[in-house]
Amino acid sequence: MSAATPDATTPNSHRPASPLHDLMYGHIHASALRAVVVHGIPDLLADGPLTVDELAARSGTRPDPLHRVLRLLAMRGLFRRHAEGTYALADSGEALRADVPGSQRPAVLLFTDEMFRRSAEGIEDTLRTGRTGFDAAFGLPFFEHLGSAPDESRLFDTAMSSLTSGVNEKIIGSFGFPDAGTVVDVAGGRGGLLREVLTRNPGLTGVLFDRPETVTDHLLDTEDLKNRGRVQGGDIFTAVPEGGDLYLLKNILHDWPDEDCLRILTGVRRAMAPGARLLVIDAVLPEDGTPHPAVAPDIVMLMTLQGRERTAGEFEDLLNRSGFRLHRVLPTPALTSILEAEAV
Template sequence: MEGRHEQDSAPADGRASASFLIDEALMFYYPAALRAMAATGVADHLADGPRTVEDLARLTGVDTQSLYRALRVSATRGIFEELDDGRFRLTPTGDALRTDAPLSARSAVLMLTDQSMWRPAGEMERCLQRGGPAFDDIFGMPFFDHFAQDQATAAIFHHGMAAMSAQENAPIAAAYEFPDSGVVVDVGGGQGGLLLAVLGRRGGLRGVLFDAEHVLRHHLLDVTETGGRWEPAVGDFFTEVPKGDVYLLKRILHDWDDDQCVTILRNCRTAMRPGGRILVIDAVVPPGNAPHQAKLVDLLLMASLVGRERTAQEFSRLFEAADLQLSRVVPTGTVLSIVEATPKDPDG
């Protein structure tokens, strides 16, 4: 009875805090449900209009009652909507979950919730206790070594990154005044979506897509608008990079620790032609307590890799160590910014 009395007399703000934290602890079930929806392809079957749960279960080959429960939770996030007659429809918010959506996020959802991301996140306490990622303990090797020997997981990662980037590439390319001529080298450029967007805006530019051979096989650049204006280059950016005038490093530096980033930047600096520049395209962590995707991705990086998201000041220190200087930070209208680095002014 004494314990009940203490609970009843607890201050209202204490109860509100406890309730809030319990709700927060349950939040991981939302992405779990989202992954289940993406994996089973439910959204694809709602493209032409609402359907019953029974219909959806039959089309996707899953259990009807379990599907309903996952749909009901997803509807609380605005991805689906349960209608008065019990059918579900796909909302405009959830439309990009379709495989054939113009900017489908389905592959990105599957990547971000893959076990290679999910399991280390659940072991974040290890990261706090000793520093370093939990990934190596769980999978027995570092992140990219695991992908190198597991083609299925590598495919999930590369297709997911391409999907994550697809909705960013056009605004990033439009945000920066690229030169009318010269060579743009997309370092670790994956399937080449950003390079495609850049070359599409500047007919006099040439491009080099630089990555591992197995990644380049899935490039997107064999289209009319880039015909004869680009070439693939296989290599390792920790060793050397091709010669060029503008270097794109999109979501590259955040994967690596400071020393590794400096190595990449120095290699670009060495290969860069006179008047060249390096464009680091990453999130720039803002100050203060406001939510920002970079703060969440930073925890993903902490759990699975050795890198981090960085502030403008932290980028400046990296550049300084690589004989570069931060020229400016260009917003792009996406969660990423263009952090421009140029060679140090010898008179500065």
């Protein structure tokens, strides 16, 4: 018998799961992940391994279902099952805890939320109609829905902050910011990126611009940023703050179709003096179609928004049509790249 052929008489011999079966069970893995996060299982394991009975008693869950779900997630590398029957967090599962720097708990709760589950279910119809699954499920566009749903809006903003925790440092380390001037972060969320920029570059001042309900809970109220950053609420399709020396658009253009990107970029250009610079911080897909990790977020755009991930050539076309000249594309250690453009 070949060593590569499983021995049917050996209990632990089995064929590995095929990529097809892994995809088929994808929604099950996501639902199991959400369940343990909702019940706080990762937080209960912060101080070390516990038995399933102990975890169940402390979380208000039932031991047998909990064991079976943890067994599945241990196969995905998030938990470790010890010989004595206890479970512990694996290194890759530490980010599921609520109390760790860079916690991904909010991101897990967002992307396993009903908003995204129902949107994904609609991809079948999106292929036929072009309409996003989100629009079909909820009856209005994604950001309009967030505007009328405060709890989901807060979850979205918190999840975006969690996803970019640690990423902002990688982005900032990939670009030489000026010693002085004003940085305007357009649609900058709660200001995580701008806070890092100002902290690392004490000669800069900044303006955080986003929806009023978003910037209310901003991150610029630290003592070391006192009098160096201000917050302004508004609509990126109406007008953005004028007079900045450097403008940032991080993970914004991929949310929108080309015509809306042109509206955003034209509005930003209107606020800028010739020679001022714009940094578009977004994933950049290879021109030749080789695999890239941003292909998965592109499907998120397909099912929730009318946006898309783009190639450098597609970005350059949008920039040229709205009054910018693309200077260079800088890779970063993160998923995103930096497209540096100048107002002409």
